[in-house]
Amino acid sequence: MDVLAVPTDRQKGWYLSLMAPNTKGPTFAWLDPSRLYCNSQALADCVKDLLSPFQNDSVDLVAGIDAMGFILGASVATTLGKGFLAIRKAGHLCIATQSQQYTDYSCREKNMEVRLDVLKPGLRVLLVDQWIETGGTMKAAIQLVEQLGAIVVGVAAVAIENTEGGKWIKKHYKHAHCIPEKLQEQFDRHHLELLRVENTPVTLTY
Template identity: 40%
Template sequence: MVEDEELKASVRTIPDYPKPGIMFRDITTLLGNARAFRRAVDQLVHPYAGGKIDKVAGIEARGFILGGAVAHQLSAGFVPIRKKGKLPHQTVRMAYALEYGTDEMEIHVDAIRRGEKVILVDDLIATGGTAEGAVKLLRQIGAEVVAACFIIDLPDLGGADRLRAMDVPVRTLMAFGGH
């Protein structure tokens, strides 16, 4: 990871949100800055440009924004991974670990054909529970998960390493220490 200091400066930090001791990394400021948004998408896309990527899967909700832009740049389809009960067609569901408990995510059963090359996209990787669940869900319906891409890594929480342990290459644009 080669950090772009100007890009990193476009991320707002909100102390003690959603609870005391957490430094929330808010990408809405990056998204609202046309130059930073374009640069982030270009940097996420760069290693895969010219390759054969069939689909980009985005995790609800910021992963939809980034994933749609990445899919457009790669001329790939976009697949939403949503919270339980939000998709209208037949779905496949996967439980995943949260900091305190579990939740479930879904994908349409016909969103990806077996063997399609897929990149998973979200804004941030922290503990990795959601991303790990998404990778398992994608693999369950036959996707070849080529990579997982995030703007921000919180390496102290180990999520990127969890994905690498699943043989998923991880691309991040910047890292912040702590939580």
């Protein structure tokens, strides 16, 4: 039984109102999308929306970024009937890897890595993450895929903010996200007026 109610009239993006705002302070992400994953219909509709722009594209493999991108990426892969590749933070894979340095949304320098025995020249990969804020993490994932000769079919995330990095990704790669245009500005300034502090979902209208 799902723990969250599903509206009878499900508009595109209805599940965004299930997300929970930050209640722990500035060291945490400003919004927690994982709450929508607790509802099977919300997760299914989110995946459907993310795949909509890629219906006519050939995808050989789905790659998700450590860690929350694993949830959406695996769901997308299962829906497509394709395999799933985990792009991990450095130090978690016990095999030969390719690594790439990047700066995450909190301005910390990190490294990510991918195994060498999957990505091959010409392989068509759909990259999935939960959120793209500064774009640094996704850019590094794109570099890893392309360094090994594979092709980035596109990029998908619940939200792609209009930061410098987010705009770069939107300009150079086919992309999908779940944010209605009328709400984009609210997401960009990290203040979604549709959510209440007490984590009670409200009806999404736009």
